[in-house]
Amino acid sequence: MIHVDVAMRRGDFSLDARFETPEAGVVALFGRSGCGKTTLVNLISGLLRPERGRIDIGGETLLDTASGRSLAPERRRVGYVFQDARLFPHLTVAENLAFGLRRVRGRPHIIEYDDVVALLALAPLVDRRPHSLSGGERQRVGLGRALLAQPRLLLLDEPLASLDVARREEVLPYLEALRLRLALPMIYVSHAFDEVLRLATHLVVLEAGRVVAQGSLTDVSLDPALTAIVGPAAAGAVLDAQVLEGDAATGLTRVRVGRSGELRLRAPNLPSGSQVRVQVLARDVILSDRAPVGLSVRNALRGHIVSIDPHGDEACRTLIDLDGARIVAHVTRDAVSALQLRPGGEVWTLMKAVSLRSHAFPHA
Amino acid sequence: MAFTAAEIDALRLSFGVAARSVLFSLPFATWIAWLLVRGRFRGRFALDAFVHLPLVLPPVVIGYLLLVLFGRRGPIGSWLYGSFGIQLAFTTAGAALATAVVSFPLMVRAIRLSLEAVDRGLEDAARTLGAGPMDRFLSITLPLMLPGILAGAVTAFAASLGEFGAVITFVSNIPGETRTLPLALYTAIQSPGGDAAAARIAALSLALGFTGLAVSEWLARRMRRALGQA
Numbered sequence: 001m002i003h004v005d006v007a008m009r010r011g012d013f014s015l016d017a018r019f020e021t022p023e024a025g026v027v028a029l030f031g032r033s034g035c036g037k038t039t040l041v042n043l044i045s046g047l048l049r050p051e052r053g054r055i056d057i058g059g060e061t062l063l064d065t066a067s068g069r070s071l072a073p074e075r076r077r078v079g080y081v082f083q084d085a086r087l088f089p090h091l092t093v094a095e096n097l098a099f100g101l102r103r104v105r106g107r108p109h110i111i112e113y114d115d116v117v118a119l120l121a122l123a124p125l126v127d128r129r130p131h132s133l134s135g136g137e138r139q140r141v142g143l144g145r146a147l148l149a150q151p152r153l154l155l156l157d158e159p160l161a162s163l164d165v166a167r168r169e170e171v172l173p174y175l176e177a178l179r180l181r182l183a184l185p186m187i188y189v190s191h192a193f194d195e196v197l198r199l200a201t202h203l204v205v206l207e208a209g210r211v212v213a214q215g216s217l218t219d220v221s222l223d224p225a226l227t228a229i230v231g232p233a234a235a236g237a238v239l240d241a242q243v244l245e246g247d248a249a250t251g252l253t254r255v256r257v258g259r260s261g262e263l264r265l266r267a268p269n270l271p272s273g274s275q276v277r278v279q280v281l282a283r284d285v286i287l288s289d290r291a292p293v294g295l296s297v298r299n300a301l302r303g304h305i306v307s308i309d310p311h312g313d314e315a316c317r318t319l320i321d322l323d324g325a326r327i328v329a330h331v332t333r334d335a336v337s338a339l340q341l342r343p344g345g346e347v348w349t350l351m352k353a354v355s356l357r358s359h360a361f362p363h364a
Numbered sequence: 365m366a367f368t369a370a371e372i373d374a375l376r377l378s379f380g381v382a383a384r385s386v387l388f389s390l391p392f393a394t395w396i397a398w399l400l401v402r403g404r405f406r407g408r409f410a411l412d413a414f415v416h417l418p419l420v421l422p423p424v425v426i427g428y429l430l431l432v433l434f435g436r437r438g439p440i441g442s443w444l445y446g447s448f449g450i451q452l453a454f455t456t457a458g459a460a461l462a463t464a465v466v467s468f469p470l471m472v473r474a475i476r477l478s479l480e481a482v483d484r485g486l487e488d489a490a491r492t493l494g495a496g497p498m499d500r501f502l503s504i505t506l507p508l509m510l511p512g513i514l515a516g517a518v519t520a521f522a523a524s525l526g527e528f529g530a531v532i533t534f535v536s537n538i539p540g541e542t543r544t545l546p547l548a549l550y551t552a553i554q555s556p557g558g559d560a561a562a563a564r565i566a567a568l569s570l571a572l573g574f575t576g577l578a579v580s581e582w583l584a585r586r587m588r589r590a591l592g593q594a
Contacts, residue, residue, distance in 0.1 A: 047488050073491040080492040086485050089591045090507045099503075100493035129590070149493045
C-alpha cells in the first residue's frame with residue numbers, strides 16, 4: 001500500500017491530505033490548478049517537508065513526524081518526472097539517463113539502460129544535448145532518467161502540461177506502454193481528465209488542499225466531487241468493459257459491461273476478449289420508463305435507480321445500476337416527475353453508440 | 365621592438381604572481397560566494413561588506429594593513445615565520461597575497477552571480493536521483509557555475525597583473541622578486557631616458573589585456589554553447 005497523510009501551511013494555502021492506494025497501478029492525482037497537487041508530490045518526494053504527517057510505501061516509512069523520522073529525498077528511491085523535465089544542460093542525453101543509474105549501488109534493478117532506450121525510443125537522442133530536444137523528447141528523457149534510478153515509486157508531475165496537443169502524443173503512448181510493462185507504482189498528477197482516462201487505475205481528487213474523493217477510477221467517476229471539478233458537461237461514468245465481438249460491416253463493437261450488460265460502441269479493430277474502457281457522459285444518457293421502440297439509439301439497457309440527487313437548479317443526478325455496472329444520468333426535475341422516477345425503481349437507459357467514448361485499456 | 369631581460373623578467377614575474385593569486389583565491393572565493401548566496405546565518409551581511417572592502421579601500425591602505433598583519437613582526441607574519449619559515453613581506457609570495465586580496469571581491473562577485481543563476485530545480489532533480497549534498501555540488505552546481513568561475517578568474521588575473529598600490533606598499537619594488545609589470549613601468553617613468561622602456565611595457569600590457577579578453581570571451585562562448593545558452 002501507499003499511505004500518505006500530510007499537512008502543511010504556507011501563507012494562505014493549507015494542505016491537509018490523506019489517501020491510501022494499492023501499490024499496483026497508476027494513481028491519478030487530479031484537481032484544478034493551485035489545489036496543491038505539486039505540493040503533495042513534493043512532500044512525497046521529500047523535496048518539501050510537512051509540518052505533520054506520515055508517508056509509508058510498501059511497508060517502509062519514509063516520513064513520520066511523530067517519531068521524527070524523515071528520509072532525505074536522495075535516499076527515498078522515489079522517482080520524479082518534472083513538468084519542465086529539468087534535464088541537466090551540461091550533460092548529454094546518455095549522461096542524463098545514466099545519472100541516477102550510476103548512483104543505484106547494489107540495489108536490484110527493475111529496468112536496464114538498453115531497455116529504457118528501447119522502450120522510450122531514445123536511441124537517436126543519446127548523443128545530443130538537452131537544449132536541442134523538442135519538448136516531448138525532453139519529457140521522454142526525463143522519464144527514462146527517473147526510471148533508471150530504479151525507484152520503488154514514480155511521481156509524474158503534469159509531464160504533458162507544457163506540451164501542445166501534438167507533442168503529447170509523443171509521450172502518452174510511452175506512458176501507456178510503461179504502465180503495462182513495469183510493475184512500478186506511479187502517481188500521475190494532472191488537471192486534464194482525458195489523460196487520467198488513458199492512464200489511471202485509481203483516482204485521488206484534490207480540492208483546495210483536501211482530498212475530496214479517492215478510489216478506483218470506476219468508483220470515483222460516479223462521485224459528485226469529481227463532477228464539481230470537471231463540470232457537468234464532462235461528468236460521466238467510466239466503465240471497464242470486455243470486447244465480445246466486433247462487426248466490420250457496421251463498424252460497431254459489442255462489449256460486456258457489468259455482469260450481463262452489453263453495449264455497442266463505434267470502436268473498430270478491437271480484438272475479442274480485450275479490455276476496453278468506456279466513458280458514458282451523464283448528459284448523453286436518456287432515460288425511459290418502458291422499452292424503447294423505433295429509435296436510432298443502439299443501446300438500451302434495463303437497470304435500477306440507486307439514487308436521485310438534485311444537482312444545480314434544474315438537473316438531477318440519477319445513479320443507475322445496470323446489473324453490476326453503474327452509470328450516472330443528468331436529467332431534469334421535470335423528467336423525474338413526469339416518468340415518476342424513484343430510487344429502487346426500474347428504468348431503461350438509452351445510450352447512443354456515437355456518444356460513447358472508448359479506448360483500449362489492457363490490464364497489467 | 366626588443367624587450368630587455370629585466371622587462372621579460374617583469375613579465376614572467378607578473379604572470380607568476382597573478383597565477384598564484386588566482387589559484388589560491390579560487391576555492392576560497394567559491395566557498396565565500398556559496399556562503400553569501402546559500403548561507404542562512406547571522407552576519408551574512410557583515411561578511412558581504414567585509415568581502416567587498418578592498419573594492420572601496422585605496423590599495424595603498426590594503427598594502428599597509430597587510431604589512432601590519434603579515435610583516436615579520438605582525439601577529440600573523442611572525443607566527444608564519446616562526447612556525448613554517450614563511451616570509452611574505454618583500455617576497456614574490458607576498459606580492460601574490462596582495463594582488464589576491466585586492467582582486468578577491470571581483471572574483472567573488474562573478475562567481476556569486478553564476479551561482480545565483482543556477483536553477484535550484486536541477487539540484488532537486490539530482491536529489492531525487494540519489495545524489496547527496498557533495499555529489500550534487502560537484503556534478504551539477506559546480507559545472508553550471510563554470511562560466512562565472514572562469515569570468516571571475518580572468519577578471520582577477522587581469523586585476524592581479526595590473527595591481528600597483530597594494531604590491532608596492534606591502535612587498536616594495538625589488539627587481540626579479542616583486543617588480544611586476546606596473547612596477548617596472550613606474551620605475552621606467554621615474555628613470556631618466558626611460559621613455560622607450562615605458563612605452564614598450566605599456567604596449568606589452570595593452571597586448572596582454574586584449575589577449576586575455578579575447579581568450580576569456582572565446583572560452584565563455586564555448587561554455588555557453590555547451591550549456592545550450594547560446
